[in-house]
Amino acid sequence: MYPFIHIGRFSIGTFGILLWLAAVCACWVLYRNFRRWNIDADAIGIVAISTVSGVIGAKLWHVFESPQALMQDPAGVLLDRAGFAWFGGLIAGILALWWQARGAHLSRLGMLDLASPAAAVGYGVGRLGCLISGDGDYGIPTSLPWGMSFPNGLVPTTQRVHPTPIYELIAALFIAWILWRRSRPENPRAAGEVTGEYLFLTGIARFLVEFIRINPKIYWGLSNAQVASVGSVLAGVALILWARRSGRAVMLPPGVVAESVK
DSSP: OOSEEEETTEEEEHHHHHHHHHHHHHHHHHHHHHHHTTOOOOHHHHHHHHHHHHHHHHHHHHHHHOHHHHHHOHHHHHHOSSOOOHHHHHHHHHHHHHHHHGGGTOOHHHHHHHHHHHHHHHHHHHHHHHHHHTOSOOBSBOOSTTOEEETTSSSOEEEEEOOHHHHHHHHHHHHHHHHHHHTOTTSOOBTTHHHHHHHHHHHHHHHHHGGGBOOOOOBTTBOHHHHHHHHHHHHHHHHHHHHHHHOOBTTOOTTOOOOOOO
């Protein structure tokens, strides 16, 4: 594993490089989605703001999960290159997309629907940063032939463990493929339905992978991420049901009353 690339006196974190690549991939998917829906919006700017917001949200969520560590060493905890929580990034990213919806002449739910496949791709590619840097997001020990060790990682281990970031990459790309096919312009869905499916599917994927992650179990034998995943699944189901009942068109700008989507 290569947590850092050293160039003379400078060190570049591989997690940061892969985060940049994740943003590029998400930007491309969002751009392609805008194109097929014939929407004139700045995919690069939208993804850039959402990515920065997501990183900040993920860091803050992780920090406030351990208030004692924050009180003991606030600067060290806040500036640590490791330690980001998926659910915090998800919430912050959603809020950033909501804020940018009006500028793209979309409803808030319309923006989220269009960004859902891009978010899934970006999340999956970003997990490769966790893999290459060995930041502790790997799984429990395994004897399977594809098990990996991270002796030089940010959180080193010489045991062969589950490469859970690879599992999450595969799951995320599969989710993105499902959402892409289910949100075609020739078969429009009610606003919020695709977002609900994203929350449901990504919540299920994260809940399952946590069983072989090294995260500590805190509530009822579940990790923090699993509790958050349950919330994501429930929110997704509620949003899907609400969207199907309301029948609002996905492409309408804010404030416009929609006809039912059949």
